[in-house]
Amino acid sequence: MWTPVLLLGVVVLVLIWTQFVLYSSAGSPDRYLAEKIRDGYSNNVDSHYKKMKNTYRGAELVLGGSNSRPYRESLNVRSKGRKEPAGKHRVENITGISNSSRNGGLMMVPLFQIRKVNGKFHDKWVVLDATSGDCSSAVMTVLPGWTVIVVGEITASVECKPPVCLKLEVQENITQHHMTTEEERLWKRNAAYLTAISHKALQIFDADCRTASANALRVLGFKSTTASGLMYNGTLHFNPYRHFGAWGVVPYALHNISLDREANSRLFDPSSPPVYVGQMTFTPVISGCSMYLPQAFWGLILPCLSDATRCDIMRQYITQRMLREVDAFSAYHHVPSKLNTEAINASSSGVKHRLHKLDFDADKLAAFLDSWICQPGLTLFACFQALASSLELNGFLDSTDVQLVKAWLTSIKKLGVAEPPRVATPWRGVRKISEVPVVLEHRSEIERSLPAVSLQKNFVDPVKTLCAGKMPAQFASVAQWRQPLMTDIVLVIAFRYNKFLFKNLPYLETLHRPFFKHIVYCTPNVTELMTSAGSGNLSHVTLVEGMSDDWYLMYECMASVARLGIQGVRGYLQIGDDTLLNTWMLLNLSRDSIWLPQGFTKMNAHDPKHRWGWYHWTTIHGRLAVLRTLSDLERISGMTSDQILRLDPGYSKSASSQSKTFSQILLSVNTSSALRQHRLRGSESWDDPSQNEAVEFLTNYFRVNRMSGKVAHRALDLFYVPHVLRDTFVKLSRYFMRHGVIIELALPVMHHGMVPKSKVTYVKASSLWYDNRKKTDAFYSGNIVFLHPFKLKAQTETESGRAFFCDVFLQNLSSKLSKFNTTDK
Structure with a gap:
C-alpha cells in the first residue's frame, strides 16, 4: 500500500540541454535523430576509449600547490549486498575527481578504479540520488534498456542487481577523514556521472529518489523527430511552474512552499506543451529529473561540494550561461509524478531552513552570468574554466571549486566527451518559424479562468452589445469557457495581417472558447504584435509565428502548432480568422481521419x-x-x-x-x-x-x-x-x-x-467568390461545416451583416450545440 503521496504535475520537471536534442546551431528544431547521434558518438567514444585503456591506465591527476602529493584510492561500482566473485570484474583506471582536505588550500584528486561488471551494459544510464529520500517507489531500477547507478542507500525491497542496477560506493579511507556527509554525497554524484560516461553512455538521466519516475524517461523517448515546444525569449528569469499552469507557485528549490497540500495537484495543466528557454534567460529550478545527451555531458558537473541545493542551482545557472556559447537551449517538460510526502515532511524543517540561508544571491548570480563575456578564440571548455575563475573572484565559488571544475574538464576529455564548437555570434532575438517555433507566451486553461472580469469586459461584452440583448446564454459569459465541449482538438486560427487580430479577437474568443479547450492564434509577426497598442488584451492567449511567405504558406501554422507538443489531443484543426464555423458539425467526425472541404480540381501536371x-x-x-x-x-x-x-x-x-x-x-x-x-x-x-x-x-x-x-x-x-x-x-x-x-x-x-x-473525410462548405461574398445569408445553411469568408468586424458593422450574425448564425449555433450532451467524440 502506498504511503501518502502528492500528485504533482510540474514540480517534477525534465530538463534537457537541447542544441543536441532538438536544436542544432543552424537552428533546426528537429534534426535530432537518435540513430545519428548514437552512431556519431559511438564512433568517437570507441576511438577515445581504446586510447584510454592503453594511455591512461595508471595515470593520476594531481591538483593544487607544489606540496600536493598523489592520493590513490579506489571507487567500487558493485551490486548491493553482494561480494563479487573473482574473475567477474574488469578494472579500468580513469581519472577521477575528489574534494580532499583543504589544509593549506591543497586539492588532491584520487585515481578512480571503476569495477566493470562483465556483461553488456546499456547505453542509457540513470544516476539515482538515494541520499535525499526513500527509493522504494523509484521504478527506474527495473526499466528495460536502462542501467541504474544508485548513489546512497535504497530499501531492501528494491532489487539492485548488475548489469541493470549498480551500487556506487566509496572506500571508507577516501572520505573518512576528508569529507563531510554532504561533500561525500556530491562527490559521489560527480563520480557516478563519470562512471556512466566511461561506459560509453549515450543518455544520462540525473534523478532524485523523491521525484524520479518512469514517466520522465518515457516522455523523453524522442521517438518523434518533429516534436518541439514553446519558445520563451522573455525576461532574465523564467518560472516554468507558471508556464505549466501553477501561476502562483515558485520553485521550491529557492523558496519555502508547502509540498504536502493536496490542493497543489489542481494547480497544474497537464496539457501544457514543453517549453524551451533561450540563452538570455535563467531558470532557478531544481527538478530532480534531468536528461543529458552526449554533447551536453560537460554540463553534468556539480561545481561545488559544500551544499546540495547551492551546487544544484550553481550547475543550473552556469550551464545555462555556457549554452549561450554554443547557441543552445534548455527545455522543460511536464511529467506527472508521485512525491512521498512522509519522506518530505520528515526532513522539511531542516531543508526549508537551509533554502532560506543560501550563501549567494541568485539574482546577483544571474546578473553576473548575463554580463560575463568569454574571450574570442577560447574553446568551450576553456570558457568554462575561465567562468569558474571569474565566479571565484566574485565570491560565488571558492578555489577548491575552481580546481574541481578543472579536474572535471580534464577527466571528460580523457573519456572522449566531445567539446562542442563555440558559435561566433550567438543568436539573439526571436527566431523565425522556419528555424524554431516561436511562441511569446503560452497560457494554461487555469490562467484563462483567473481574470474572468477582464475577459468578460474585453471580449464577451462587446459582442453582447453588438447583438443588443439577443446573445444566447451559451455565449453570454466566460463561465462557459471553463468546460469546453471539445478537449481533444487544437483549434489553429490563422491571421494574414496582425492588424485584424485585435479587431476580430472578441468575436473569435466568444465563438470558440466555449467549445475548444486548446486555441492557438498564428500571426506573421509575434514580436510586432506584442509591442503594439492593445497587446494587454492578449494576456490569456497563445500565439505562434507563421506564414513566412505570406498566405501562400499558411499551412506552416498547422505544422508549427503540431510540433508544440500539446498533450492529450487527437488532432489539429486550422481555419482562417474569416472562416465561419458550424461547430456542431465537427462533433461526429472521426478524429483519426483527415478533414478537407469537398470539390477539388484535378490538373495534368504537364x-x-x-x-x-x-x-x-x-x-x-x-x-x-x-x-x-x-x-x-x-x-x-x-x-x-x-x-x-x-x-x-x-x-x-x-x-x-x-x-x-x-x-x-x-x-x-x-x-x-x-x-x-x-x-x-x-x-x-x-x-x-x-x-x-x-x-x-x-x-x-x-x-x-x-x-x-x-x-x-x-x-x-x-x-x-x-x-x-x-x-x-x-x-x-x-x-x-x-x-x-x-x-x-x-x-x-x-x-x-x-x-x-x-x-x-470531405466536408461540405460554402466558399464564396466575387459578388457572392456580399450574399452571406443566401449561401449559409446549417448542413455545411463552414462558410468562407465572413469578415467578423467589418461585416457586423453593416446592418445586414449584424442581423445575419446575431439573429441567424449565433442562434443556430446555440440551438444545435445545446442538443449535444457529450464532451468528447
Whole structure:
C-alpha cells in the first residue's frame, strides 16, 4: 500500500540541454535523430576509449600547490549486498575527481578504479540520488534498456542487481577523514556521472529518489523527430511552474512552499506543451529529473561540494550561461509524478531552513552570468574554466571549486566527451518559424479562468452589445469557457495581417472558447504584435509565428502548432480568422481521419496553362514548385521511372510512351524562364523525408489514389490533421514549404500521398467568390461545416451583416450545440 503521496504535475520537471536534442546551431528544431547521434558518438567514444585503456591506465591527476602529493584510492561500482566473485570484474583506471582536505588550500584528486561488471551494459544510464529520500517507489531500477547507478542507500525491497542496477560506493579511507556527509554525497554524484560516461553512455538521466519516475524517461523517448515546444525569449528569469499552469507557485528549490497540500495537484495543466528557454534567460529550478545527451555531458558537473541545493542551482545557472556559447537551449517538460510526502515532511524543517540561508544571491548570480563575456578564440571548455575563475573572484565559488571544475574538464576529455564548437555570434532575438517555433507566451486553461472580469469586459461584452440583448446564454459569459465541449482538438486560427487580430479577437474568443479547450492564434509577426497598442488584451492567449511567405504558406501554422507538443489531443484543426464555423458539425467526425472541404480540381501536371485560368498555376508557388517537390520525392525513393509508373494499376506497356513520372515532366519544362526556383529561407537545415517515407508517399499517390501525372488544387479555409499523422504531416509540409508550394496545391497534393482516400473525410462548405461574398445569408445553411469568408468586424458593422450574425448564425449555433450532451467524440 502506498504511503501518502502528492500528485504533482510540474514540480517534477525534465530538463534537457537541447542544441543536441532538438536544436542544432543552424537552428533546426528537429534534426535530432537518435540513430545519428548514437552512431556519431559511438564512433568517437570507441576511438577515445581504446586510447584510454592503453594511455591512461595508471595515470593520476594531481591538483593544487607544489606540496600536493598523489592520493590513490579506489571507487567500487558493485551490486548491493553482494561480494563479487573473482574473475567477474574488469578494472579500468580513469581519472577521477575528489574534494580532499583543504589544509593549506591543497586539492588532491584520487585515481578512480571503476569495477566493470562483465556483461553488456546499456547505453542509457540513470544516476539515482538515494541520499535525499526513500527509493522504494523509484521504478527506474527495473526499466528495460536502462542501467541504474544508485548513489546512497535504497530499501531492501528494491532489487539492485548488475548489469541493470549498480551500487556506487566509496572506500571508507577516501572520505573518512576528508569529507563531510554532504561533500561525500556530491562527490559521489560527480563520480557516478563519470562512471556512466566511461561506459560509453549515450543518455544520462540525473534523478532524485523523491521525484524520479518512469514517466520522465518515457516522455523523453524522442521517438518523434518533429516534436518541439514553446519558445520563451522573455525576461532574465523564467518560472516554468507558471508556464505549466501553477501561476502562483515558485520553485521550491529557492523558496519555502508547502509540498504536502493536496490542493497543489489542481494547480497544474497537464496539457501544457514543453517549453524551451533561450540563452538570455535563467531558470532557478531544481527538478530532480534531468536528461543529458552526449554533447551536453560537460554540463553534468556539480561545481561545488559544500551544499546540495547551492551546487544544484550553481550547475543550473552556469550551464545555462555556457549554452549561450554554443547557441543552445534548455527545455522543460511536464511529467506527472508521485512525491512521498512522509519522506518530505520528515526532513522539511531542516531543508526549508537551509533554502532560506543560501550563501549567494541568485539574482546577483544571474546578473553576473548575463554580463560575463568569454574571450574570442577560447574553446568551450576553456570558457568554462575561465567562468569558474571569474565566479571565484566574485565570491560565488571558492578555489577548491575552481580546481574541481578543472579536474572535471580534464577527466571528460580523457573519456572522449566531445567539446562542442563555440558559435561566433550567438543568436539573439526571436527566431523565425522556419528555424524554431516561436511562441511569446503560452497560457494554461487555469490562467484563462483567473481574470474572468477582464475577459468578460474585453471580449464577451462587446459582442453582447453588438447583438443588443439577443446573445444566447451559451455565449453570454466566460463561465462557459471553463468546460469546453471539445478537449481533444487544437483549434489553429490563422491571421494574414496582425492588424485584424485585435479587431476580430472578441468575436473569435466568444465563438470558440466555449467549445475548444486548446486555441492557438498564428500571426506573421509575434514580436510586432506584442509591442503594439492593445497587446494587454492578449494576456490569456497563445500565439505562434507563421506564414513566412505570406498566405501562400499558411499551412506552416498547422505544422508549427503540431510540433508544440500539446498533450492529450487527437488532432489539429486550422481555419482562417474569416472562416465561419458550424461547430456542431465537427462533433461526429472521426478524429483519426483527415478533414478537407469537398470539390477539388484535378490538373495534368504537364499542362503549362490552367484550363480555367487559375492565376497561381503559373507563378513560382504553383505548377513548377509542386513538380520540383514531387520530383525530389521520386529521387529520394530510389525507384526507377519504370518502377514508379508501374505503381499505377492502370499502367500498361502499350501506353507507357504517354505515361511520365513527375521527374520526366519537369525535364520537359522550360525552367530557364523568369520563374526562379523558390526556396524558403532557413529550410536548408530541415531533414528530407526518408527513403521509406518517400516510397510510402508515392505508393499512396500512384497506386492507391490513382494520381499518376496529376495534381489537385482547391482553396483551403479549413483542414484537420489527426495526431496519428502528425509526424508525417510535419515532415511533408516542411518539404513542400521548402519548395514554396502554395497551400491550395500543397494540401490537396499532400493528402493524396499521406493516406488512402478512404481515410479522408470531405466536408461540405460554402466558399464564396466575387459578388457572392456580399450574399452571406443566401449561401449559409446549417448542413455545411463552414462558410468562407465572413469578415467578423467589418461585416457586423453593416446592418445586414449584424442581423445575419446575431439573429441567424449565433442562434443556430446555440440551438444545435445545446442538443449535444457529450464532451468528447
